[in-house]
Amino acid sequence: xxxxxxxxxxxxxxxxxxxxxxxxxxxxxxxxxxxxxxxxxxxxxxxxxxxxxxxxxxxxxxxxxxxxxxxxxxxxxxxxxxxxxxxxxxxxxxxxxxxxxxxxxxxxxxxxxxxxxxxxxxxxxxxxxxxxxxxxxxxxxxxxxxxxxxxxxxxxxxxxx
Amino acid sequence: xxxxxxxxxxxxxxxxxxxxxxxxxxxxxxxxxxxxxxxxxxxxxxxxxxxxxxxxxxxxxxxxxxxxxxxxxxxxxxxxxxxxxxxxxxxxxxxxxxxxxxxxxxxxxxxxxxxxxxxxxxxxxxxxxxxxxxxxxxxxxxxxxxxxxxxxxxxxxxxxx
Numbered sequence: 001x002x003x004x005x006x007x008x009x010x011x012x013x014x015x016x017x018x019x020x021x022x023x024x025x026x027x028x029x030x031x032x033x034x035x036x037x038x039x040x041x042x043x044x045x046x047x048x049x050x051x052x053x054x055x056x057x058x059x060x061x062x063x064x065x066x067x068x069x070x071x072x073x074x075x076x077x078x079x080x081x082x083x084x085x086x087x088x089x090x091x092x093x094x095x096x097x098x099x100x101x102x103x104x105x106x107x108x109x110x111x112x113x114x115x116x117x118x119x120x121x122x123x124x125x126x127x128x129x130x131x132x133x134x135x136x137x138x139x140x141x142x143x144x145x146x147x148x149x150x151x152x153x154x155x156x157x158x159x160x161x
Numbered sequence: 162x163x164x165x166x167x168x169x170x171x172x173x174x175x176x177x178x179x180x181x182x183x184x185x186x187x188x189x190x191x192x193x194x195x196x197x198x199x200x201x202x203x204x205x206x207x208x209x210x211x212x213x214x215x216x217x218x219x220x221x222x223x224x225x226x227x228x229x230x231x232x233x234x235x236x237x238x239x240x241x242x243x244x245x246x247x248x249x250x251x252x253x254x255x256x257x258x259x260x261x262x263x264x265x266x267x268x269x270x271x272x273x274x275x276x277x278x279x280x281x282x283x284x285x286x287x288x289x290x291x292x293x294x295x296x297x298x299x300x301x302x303x304x305x306x307x308x309x310x311x312x313x314x315x316x317x318x319x320x321x322x
Contacts, residue, residue: 004167044230047242051302069205081208083286125244141212
């Protein structure tokens with residue numbers, strides 16, 4: 001099965017200058033504003049994106065030192081399979097965050113509720129559409145008993161080296 | 162900015178043998194069941210995934226003949242920037258679908274509500290967590306007036322050429 005080669009389409013600028021201290025999901029990142037510089041060659045792809053209040057970003061976890069198949073994630077002390085977590089040390093180090101889109105100035109996107117480390121290479125932008133993305137009757141496994149820790153937990157740097 | 166090289170972690174098997182006729186999002190794919198074969202070397206990463214009822218899959222749009230920056234998506238006749246759509250002909254051809262996880266037999270995941278073409282290379286699995294992924298007060302731009310077409314619209318093959 002062939003490898004897939006990806007080229008970043010932009011760069012994400014945020015107040016989070018290193019993994020340590022970064023909010024671990026967008027709902028824990030109230031007040032954290034950033035910008036995305038979309039590279040010139042991709043600007044035509046932004047047409048009509050300004051009608052959407054939220055966008056899902058796919059980005060490169062560029063500071064991940066490599067994959068681990070089992071990890072103790074930020075909100076737990078137990079070890080889980082990396083695919084049962086959102087930890088960055090994934091076999092394919094792609095991050096997924098849905099952020100608020102506050103406005104667009106040509107190739108600059110103004111975003112809010114940002115949990116992404118400054119300088120992360122952007123791979124894709126998708127419009128967030130509840131009719132596509134929302135699910136009911138959800139079970140969340142080990143996270144169900146831990147998710148209350150979201151607002152008080154920050155990245156402690158454990159996956160950056 | 163460096164390229165990112167990705168290796169598939171598995172392969173997605175579905176009843177949708179070609180793009181034409183495939184449901185265009187999981188909520189339009191009721192009754193469509195599939196399986197994922199996770200390659201042996203990644204099986205340890207699945208620990209505790211069985212506690213989650215829904216998983217978000219990132220996969221390679223492997224049948225995309227190449228990027229288009231503006232497209233007329235399935236549910237509209239007007240042209241939009243590709244980043245304001247979910248169309249497969251993206252600069253980085255990565256698909257995102259949240260599907261039901263019905264069960265796991267070691268390296269085989271049984272999935273439901275699948276809108277993915279058979280044979281798609283799997284890049285990542287993330288647990289779906291409403292506290293992380295749900296947003297309120299959402300505006301959906303051009304899609305707001307079109308989304309009612311979701312259940313009656315199928316892929317018509319336009320992006321596979």
